[in-house]
Amino acid sequence: MxxxxxxxxxxxxxxxxxxxxxxxxxxxxxxxxxxxxxxxxxxxxxxxxxxxxxxxxxxxxxxxxxxxxxxxxxxxxxxxxxxxxxxxxxxxxxxxxxxxxxxxxxxxxxxxxxxxxxxxxxxxxxxxxxxxxxxxxxxxxxxxxxxxxxxxxxxxxxxxxxxxxxxxxxxxxxxxxxxxxxxxxxxxxxxxxxxxxxxxxxxxxxxxxxxxxxxxxxxxxxxxxxxxxxxxxxxxxxxxxxxxxxxxxxxxxxxxxxxxxxxxxxxxxxxxxxxxxxxxxxxxxxxxxxxxxxxxxxxxxxxxxxxxxxxxxxxxxxxxxxxxxxxxxxxxxxxxxxxxxxxxxxxxxxxxPASALAVxxxxxxDLGEEVGWPELAHATATGWAAVPVEQRATAVLLTSNYGEAGALARYGPALGLPSPYSGHMGLWAWGPPPATATGPVLLVHPAGQADLEEHFTACRTVARVDNGHGTANMEQHAAVVLCAGPHRPWTALWPLLRRY
Known part of the structure; x- marks a missing residue:
């Protein structure tokens, strides 16, 4: 001064x-x-x-x-x-x-x-x-x-x-x-x-x-x-x-x-x-x-x-x-x-072009993270179609991270998808699913990051994400996995799914 x-x-x-x-x-x-x-x-x-x-x-x-x-x-x-x-x-x-x-x-x-x-x-x-x-x-x-x-x-x-x-x-x-x-x-x-x-x-x-x-x-x-x-x-x-x-x-x-x-x-x-x-x-x-x-x-x-x-x-x-x-x-x-x-x-x-983003x-x-979200929603809709109609009232859509949850919240309603849940960042506070949601559970997670599946039974991959441009971002080839249900009630499981 x-x-x-x-x-x-x-x-x-x-x-x-x-x-x-x-x-x-x-x-x-x-x-x-x-x-x-x-x-x-x-x-x-x-x-x-x-x-x-x-x-x-x-x-x-x-x-x-x-x-x-x-x-x-x-x-x-x-x-x-x-x-x-x-x-x-x-x-x-x-x-x-x-x-x-x-x-x-x-x-x-x-x-x-x-x-x-x-x-x-x-x-x-x-x-x-x-x-x-x-x-x-x-x-x-x-x-x-x-x-x-x-x-x-x-x-x-x-x-x-x-x-x-x-x-x-x-x-x-x-x-x-x-x-x-x-x-x-x-x-x-x-x-x-x-x-x-x-x-x-x-x-x-x-x-x-x-x-x-x-x-x-x-x-x-x-x-x-x-x-x-x-x-x-x-x-x-x-x-x-x-x-x-x-x-x-x-x-x-x-x-x-x-x-x-x-x-x-x-x-x-x-x-x-x-x-x-x-x-x-x-x-x-x-x-x-x-x-x-x-x-x-x-x-x-x-x-x-x-x-x-x-x-x-x-x-x-x-x-x-x-x-x-x-x-x-x-x-x-x-x-x-x-x-x-x-x-x-x-x-x-x-x-x-989105196909030329490698360099x-x-x-x-972050440029690559702007590509492929509608395609992720469509792949998830394919997985949701594998859920029997009579079981959809008790089914849950769960994602590994907030990007996937945000994309499904944005593009999912037009495809008939329910609101997604996630334990990532702020989304954890807006869960858990209701106790009556006993399954099936449709998971979305990046390829090679299958840790989420260990909390659920009888899991099988029903779809894969392809952004259509070959862009090697986090969600390219992400897995859409259908599971029979959680190993334990959501109130007990939810604290284990929280991550930052």
């Missing part, structure tokens, strides 16, 4: 027109491509969770399911309808990155470059294409970073409540934002401005105002998690275990790849600029925070994209120095941005 006698650095006017044009073009591109494949497994889950609104779920707070419900009701329960809000959030993120560049001294051209670079990056495009918790996290975290920079630059008390409001809103989406706050605090402690932590009435009042602004959002979410033993931490532990040592070592390389390797000169320049320029010492905690959060994610085994909003802040910081170079190398800059846009679109957006899925496996 600057001392009271220092005048904060003067900001250049915001390039609102061109930045808005770039953001609108990005939103238009995302909307145009939104229906090329189909729903992602997470979106199908969020649509189901949105019909069971609560202050939390085992894997997340309530905001993303609420956005799924809002999008489907406003724009239709189609991939395009659900993805309009993510496209708008991506546009907002692009504008926020330009505002961060302005906060760090960029003029009109530097702000436009920051917006253009963000639009050409894989992370913004990928988050804007799908509705996921990462979609809102990117926008919320960029807002927090912008407000933290504004607070550090000006030292004005009025930014604290807005910062608290932004943090509280982010907590409605993921508890992960607490990691961002810890990283920013570490940046302030190690790189200044340390005046934020001096115990004076003025410095204590700001954080208190922020806390009061955040509490109305944070308390219900934290209480829900605490009352249930912090299941989100259990989910995080599972993510860490699944990532393994290789995932930990790839945190920074994967971020650079997801941003775009062609944009590396910008964020490397921004990192150097924040760490070395005395005039930007007040903004240095952001650079330190990125390093700290990368270390935390590496140690904790989190996903590589978690620190990406801070990497975008570094990219924004590097744009102004490139403006002078760009004036003499416009063709090179335009060519680099175009190449970044094309490669990012290939990696993050549904531009290729982009090595960078972003």
């Amino acid at each position: 600057r001392t009271r006698g220092d005048a904060p650095p003067r900001l250049e006017p915001f390039a609102a027109g061109p930045v808005a044009g770039i953001a609108a073009a990005a939103a238009a591109l995302l909307t145009a491509l939104s229906g090329r494949y189909g729903f992602h497994r997470d979106e199908l889950y969020f649509l189901v969770a949105g019909r069971h609104l609560a202050w939390g779920y085992p894997d997340q707070p309530p905001l993303t399911p609420l956005l799924a419900r809002l999008g489907s009701e406003l724009f239709g329960a189609t991939p395009t309808g659900v993805r309009i809000l993510p496209a708008l959030l991506a546009a907002a993120s692009i504008a926020l990155i330009a505002l961060i560049a302005r906060e760090l001294g960029a003029g009109r051209d530097g702000q436009v470059l920051a917006a253009a670079a963000a639009t050409c990056s894989g992370c913004v495009l990928g988050n804007g294409h799908l509705l996921s918790t990462a979609t809102f996290d990117l926008t919320a975290w960029l807002t927090i970073i912008l407000l933290a920079l504004r607070l550090s630059r000006t030292g004005e008390l009025r930014w604290w409540p807005l910062l608290g409001l932004a943090v509280g809103t982010a907590l409605l989406n993921k508890l992960l934002v607490l990691g961002l706050l810890a990283a920013l605090a570490a940046g302030v402690l190690t790189a200044g401005p340390r005046g934020l932590f001096v115990p004076r009435p003025r410095t204590l009042l700001g954080p208190l105002l922020a806390l009061l602004a955040a509490l109305p959002f944070a308390l219900p979410v934290l209480y829900w998690q605490a009352a249930r033993g912090w299941p989100e931490l259990t989910v995080a532990h599972g993510i860490s275990a699944a990532g393994g040592t290789e995932g930990r070592l790839l945190v920074v390389p994967l971020q650079a790849l997801q941003l775009s390797p062609l944009l590396a000169p910008l964020w490397l320049t921004g990192l150097s600029r924040l760490l070395r320029r005395p005039q930007l010492r007040w903004a240095r905690p952001v650079a330190v925070a990125w390093v700290v959060l990368c270390l935390l994610v590496t140690a904790g085994g989190g996903k590589a994209y978690y620190p990406s909003p801070l990497l975008y802040a570094l990219t924004a910081a590097g744009c102004e120095p490139f403006v002078h170079w760009a004036r003499e190398h416009r063709a090179k800059l335009a060519g680099g941005l175009l190449a970044a846009l094309l490669t990012s679109a290939l990696a993050a957006l549904p531009v290729l 982009p899925m090595t960078v972003d496996p």
Whole structure:
């Protein structure tokens, strides 16, 4: 925080027109491509969770399911309808990155470059294409970073409540934002401005105002998690275990790849600029925070994209120095941005035929998870037809994971299928089946993951899923298995089926 006698650095006017044009073009591109494949497994889950609104779920707070419900009701329960809000959030993120560049001294051209670079990056495009918790996290975290920079630059008390409001809103989406706050605090402690932590009435009042602004959002979410033993931490532990040592070592390389390797000169320049320029010492905690959060994610085994909003802040910081170079190398800059846009679109957006996803899925496996859900429902309907008509009143449809359950909830009614059950994530709380549902039981599970069958008798495979494109996603060749019934009553079995 600057001392009271220092005048904060003067900001250049915001390039609102061109930045808005770039953001609108990005939103238009995302909307145009939104229906090329189909729903992602997470979106199908969020649509189901949105019909069971609560202050939390085992894997997340309530905001993303609420956005799924809002999008489907406003724009239709189609991939395009659900993805309009993510496209708008991506546009907002692009504008926020330009505002961060302005906060760090960029003029009109530097702000436009920051917006253009963000639009050409894989992370913004990928988050804007799908509705996921990462979609809102990117926008919320960029807002927090912008407000933290504004607070550090000006030292004005009025930014604290807005910062608290932004943090509280982010907590409605993921508890992960607490990691961002810890990283920013570490940046302030190690790189200044340390005046934020001096115990004076003025410095204590700001954080208190922020806390009061955040509490109305944070308390219900934290209480829900605490009352249930912090299941989100259990989910995080599972993510860490699944990532393994290789995932930990790839945190920074994967971020650079997801941003775009062609944009590396910008964020490397921004990192150097924040760490070395005395005039930007007040903004240095952001650079330190990125390093700290990368270390935390590496140690904790989190996903590589978690620190990406801070990497975008570094990219924004590097744009102004490139403006002078760009004036003499416009063709090179335009060519680099175009190449970044094309490669990012290939990696993050549904531009290729579904049958040609093998290469982009090595960078972003989520693209493959948008393919094959109607086919899974049809294969399940084939299995349901094997259930004798007189036994269907007591039959149960049970899936291994929330993607399968979401797909059957979405496409099953038109095929005459009953509502599915599952012990995965939030769906476990919406079971068990009634005691009168003694069987048969129709199971759906990925190929090679037959653990679910051990709880049931006389199981036989009656159908297999084929997505029709040869896409090697999780549900390709999934098994539809008909069993006579459960080994024990559902009330005894249900606790054994719960998994995160």
